[in-house]
Amino acid sequence: MSDAGTLYLVPTPIGNLADISERALATLQSVAAIAAEDTRHTRQLLNHYGIQAQVFALHDHNERQQAQGLIARLQQGDNLALVSDAGTPLISDPGYFIVSQCRAMGVKVVPLPGPCAVTTALSGAGLATDRFCFEGFVAAKPQQRRKQLNALVDEPRTLVFYESPHRILASLTDFIECFGGDRQCVLARELTKQFETFLSGSLSSVAEQVQADSNQQRGEMVLMLAGATPAKAHDSLPPEAQQLLQRLLAELPLKRAAAVVADIHGVRKNDVYQFGLTIND
The missing domain is CATH 1.10.10 (Arc Repressor Mutant, subunit A)
Known part of the structure; x- marks a missing residue:
């Protein structure tokens, strides 16, 4: 399959458009088409950099249906790019099924390094970074969320979660119930954007700050917790x-x-x- 094309996984900015790399721009400029989580969102980025490219939708609801056609194009020699709305593809974003199928069928996959909210938040949090556990988004329903969190109470590694603004207060309440109000945490919000903030302290104190300031209930969020200290x-x-x-x-x-x-x-x-x-x- 030496004549087959390559699937490029291209990270895109998580807020600041200047964070995109020269290699990412060159790749997006050169491929035959771009598979995007939201075509409207991606076209805004492409228009900003003057990139004229074919863009088609690939998201959670159509990934399996799109897989056969996408892989066929790769096998016929087209180079394609996969992007998510922001950050690195597949990290709490679509693409796993496509990449696994490409690997299984011998189609070349090339991941580019670039922006990722997990590592950006963690590097600036002041929590232990030698070992960490990324859990993505917690469950939306309270009972399932508490069950998920209770299973992590004794995890010694730093815990990293994504959370949405409309659910942050309810989730913080459940975090306090499961981990205790004294567990150290950092809430990173609007990373790389104008109103980027890091709130740090105990879970209880961070929850109080978010409750008291509606501005802290807006934007994309990464919540990080210190790992459990093993009791004797x-x-x-x-x-x-x-x-x-x-x-x-x-x-x-x-x-x-x-x-x-x-x-x-x-x-x-x-x-x-x-x-x-x-x-x-």
């Missing part, structure tokens, strides 16, 4: 559970003993296991 295992275990584990370890492997103690005392198996490691040390 013996602090969370009742003395009876600790004593039982010590007795069982004389007869059972740690993993099995921890499971028995967790079942009898209704505590978390991992807490028991971690305590057992301190005994073995």
Whole structure:
């Protein structure tokens, strides 16, 4: 398939149009067509830079239907570009199915580096960046959202979420309920734009600032939380559970003993296991 075309994944500015790279502009200028999440939005960018290009829609609702035709064009030799409304394609945006199909069929995919709200927000947040967990948008319905958040309470990595302005207050309420009001967080808003802001502090204090200022309830948002600090295992275990584990370890492997103690005392198996490691040390 040496004569096949290439699918270029082209990041576009998340706010400031000057952030687009020379390579991205050259690619958009050279391809046969551009697949865009919103053609009207993309044409504004193209018009700004004087790029005349064929643009067609590729979004969450038509990606699978468009895949066959798009890949056929690539196989026939056309070079195509994929863009989202803002930032890097596929990062909480359409394109996964297309790219996976291209890879499976041997069609060349070339991702360009460029703007991304996740890394832009995280680099300026002042939270740990050596390890982080990107969760995208949380669920819209409160019950599902709380279930999703509760599953992340003990995550030690910095947590990164996208959130929409009309839901930010309700989501912050659920974040406080699940993570506690003291968990450190940073809310980045309108990144690279005129009214870019970073609110930092505890979840409770950030929620108060957003509640008090309607301007902080507008625009695109990235919410970041400090990872959980592991509690010492013996602090969370009742003395009876600790004593039982010590007795069982004389007869059972740690993993099995921890499971028995967790079942009898209704505590978390991992807490028991971690305590057992301190005994073995």
